[in-house]
Amino acid sequence: MNPRSLNFLTQNYQGPAYVYDTEILKARAAELKSHLPQFQIHYAVKANFHPQLLNILKQQGLKVDTVSAGEINRALESGFLPEDVIYSGVGKTVREIDRALDLDIYQLNIESPSELKRVQERAAAKNKVAAIAFRINPDVDIKTHPYIATGLSENKFGIAQADLPALYEEVKRSPNVSLKGLTMHLGSQMTDLGGFKEGLQKLRRLFLEAQSFFPSLDRFDIGGGIGIFYEDEDLSREKTLIANYGEAIKQELKGMNAHYQTEPGRWIAARVGGLMAQVQYIKHNGVKKFAILDSGMNHLMRPTLYSAFHRVLPLKIRPGNKEKYDIVGPICESSDFFAKNREMTPLEEGDFVWIADSGAYGSVMASAYNLHPFPQEIFL
Numbered sequence: 001m002n003p004r005s006l007n008f009l010t011q012n013y014q015g016p017a018y019v020y021d022t023e024i025l026k027a028r029a030a031e032l033k034s035h036l037p038q039f040q041i042h043y044a045v046k047a048n049f050h051p052q053l054l055n056i057l058k059q060q061g062l063k064v065d066t067v068s069a070g071e072i073n074r075a076l077e078s079g080f081l082p083e084d085v086i087y088s089g090v091g092k093t094v095r096e097i098d099r100a101l102d103l104d105i106y107q108l109n110i111e112s113p114s115e116l117k118r119v120q121e122r123a124a125a126k127n128k129v130a131a132i133a134f135r136i137n138p139d140v141d142i143k144t145h146p147y148i149a150t151g152l153s154e155n156k157f158g159i160a161q162a163d164l165p166a167l168y169e170e171v172k173r174s175p176n177v178s179l180k181g182l183t184m185h186l187g188s189q190m191t192d193l194g195g196f197k198e199g200l201q202k203l204r205r206l207f208l209e210a211q212s213f214f215p216s217l218d219r220f221d222i223g224g225g226i227g228i229f230y231e232d233e234d235l236s237r238e239k240t241l242i243a244n245y246g247e248a249i250k251q252e253l254k255g256m257n258a259h260y261q262t263e264p265g266r267w268i269a270a271r272v273g274g275l276m277a278q279v280q281y282i283k284h285n286g287v288k289k290f291a292i293l294d295s296g297m298n299h300l301m302r303p304t305l306y307s308a309f310h311r312v313l314p315l316k317i318r319p320g321n322k323e324k325y326d327i328v329g330p331i332c333e334s335s336d337f338f339a340k341n342r343e344m345t346p347l348e349e350g351d352f353v354w355i356a357d358s359g360a361y362g363s364v365m366a367s368a369y370n371l372h373p374f375p376q377e378i379f380l
């Protein structure tokens, strides 16, 4: 989205706002579909759970991947049906499992032997047969930030391969669970496909093995995780990456027959919107020049949490030499920043800036810290 087209929003400015573009959302969903023609896309609700965004994705023919009963409820309120819902996550409580069973959701992803036991018990108590998939931890490295890697043995996610044979026996003994497929999710913001290809090969091998125990098992779920290039305004690298992603999947799954599923979040939502904020103060302390905004880590955590990069663009470009700014927020923490030593055209107090590509993992992580109001969310 071109922030220069957003100046009209500054006229009646009511505080920091995430602004989303409906057309970009539809275009992202359509583009992803075009690269994964055989796949059912389950959008990862945690990336952005705004009801309007979810509703549009439902209309685009997507389904959902959720990680809590709260997200399941939000998806249902936004137009999705229980049969659209995959439920992942390592810490499902009894109440959450009960909710999923009562709804007869499409697929409950099992992440540990203890969780399988809990789901069996709850399904038995309700006289239900839970449709489950095993989330495998394939122990591969996708070279992302350690906080968003999920497919390594050291991560809490998924079932270790060594545990699978015993779990298959367990499922065979249990009339209250039905193993429908295998799934993996290697982590987020993948821009290198080496680890992903290795993961696909492992999942394929395990899938064929599982089919020898369960001939009707057919769901092959590759998880989400495909990244975007936050530094680039130009989308050409991103288009190459998504094309290579589609091609790698096609190659690795050649000759296979399965019901294919994917769970992307960031790739669909990140480029859909940004965060608009206003410069309150320019502060020069002799060492650094700070642009202090009315929004910070309370509204967008990614720079603080992952040292993530977001482009910061002034809505109005002022003449004069570029200067280096730390773009910071009002929160009483030195970790409260959007950018450090960022070269920008001159900023003045009262100017508006756009924190680009924050449609995913932005508003959903906003907090009440310091009791500033939550950011607004606006759909264009």
Ligand SMILES: *Cc1c(COP(=O)(O)O)cnc(C)c1O
Pocket: 044, 046, 047, 065, 067, 088, 089, 185, 187, 188, 189, 223, 224, 225, 226, 263, 264, 265, 266, 267
């Ligand atoms: C977070 C998550 C996703 C989506 O990851 P992205 O990097 O946003 O594509 C998919 N599946 C599971 C299980 C997740 O936890």
